[in-house]
Amino acid sequence: MTTKSSTSTKSVPSFAVIPGAQVQNALEGREKQIVELAEATYRLHSAGDSVNPPSYFLRFSDRPTSRIIALPASIGGQVKVDGIKWISSFPENVAAGIPRASAVLILNDHDTGYPFACMEASIISATRTAAMAAMAADWFSRGRQRPTRIGFFGTGLIARYIHKFLAGTDWSFDEIGVYDLSADSAAGFRGYLEKSDAANKITVHDSAEQLIRSSDILVFATIAGEPHVKDLSWFEHNPLVLHVSLRDLAPEILLASTNFVDDVEHCLKANTSPHLAEQLTGNRDFLQGTLGDLMAERVTVPADRPLIFSPFGLGVLDLAVGKHIYDEVTRAGELQVIEDFFHELKRYG
């Protein structure tokens, strides 16, 4: 980080803007490295070396389907960075041909608190979500045969990133199933899969039941606000479910399954399916633990029930990916600094 002026040992950092193209460039082809980064960061978080307060949801009475979420966080360890992701979800954007989610990430300097970067963060958010999903798929299938039939339930940006991260971390699939309420989304995702030579057999299903019954690993990435999958018999083959969109499954399905989350306090709120299961039973007994518990060998994974992982998504992961990109862009000598961003620097003028 370059400095503008300095008094004693502290100095004001420069301020940089990192647009989406630079973000994407810094991440391209680095899936394994990013999954390792996500895993190291998640371990730090699980060990308590982070601050990750509850996300703040801004909602609007005149636009009830939309929201903007603030995710402040701080990472310790070697990384030492603070910051916040500010991410909008406006589902009606999709019909107008622009992405649902848009975001910025602000990085703050550990020593002075000064913001030192503002970055395009929809790619960062999709990347950390996909890295976490790929990491979970790996951990939950250790010690057993890896699933080779995957189903994508909801086929927007997040589904594409999760596929990219699975493929980039050596997963291969014999069959890929796809289901989406929107025929255009399903066709677009199928086109992406065909281009990336993803599987021998790609099937666009016209029923949710068909997709679920024919998949050993399922990725839920819809924008459903309340449960719409309610039939437990569809899960009788005990699939691994990456429940990334968090609100698709009826609580009764969770209660008949093994449940893991990324962070208990984060996930059991905002009417996620685990939150509904807690409200239904009045307790958290249905939770087997966190992915961190599994990584630390504090819990095991029974194979005789469906396994559902519901990751709320942690701000510390956005920060870690963001700081990694900042360092890469800096190393490449391509940082776009806004000169004199901080202006009023002399206490008495």
Ligand SMILES: NC(=O)c1ccc[n+]([C@@H]2O[C@H](COP(=O)([O-])OP(=O)(O)OC[C@H]3O[C@@H](n4cnc5c(N)ncnc54)[C@H](O)[C@@H]3O)[C@@H](O)[C@H]2O)c1
């Ligand atoms: N847990 C996390 O860490 C995390 C992080 C980022 C995004 N997300 C969530 O992932 C989800 C997907 O995000 P995205 O950017 O891909 O959204 P998107 O709008 O690009 O795509 C969502 C897709 O789901 C489809 N869909 C909506 N309701 C459906 C239903 N009931 N059944 C089948 N398909 C349905 C839509 O037609 C659309 O194609 C969102 O809910 C988002 O909040 C979770």
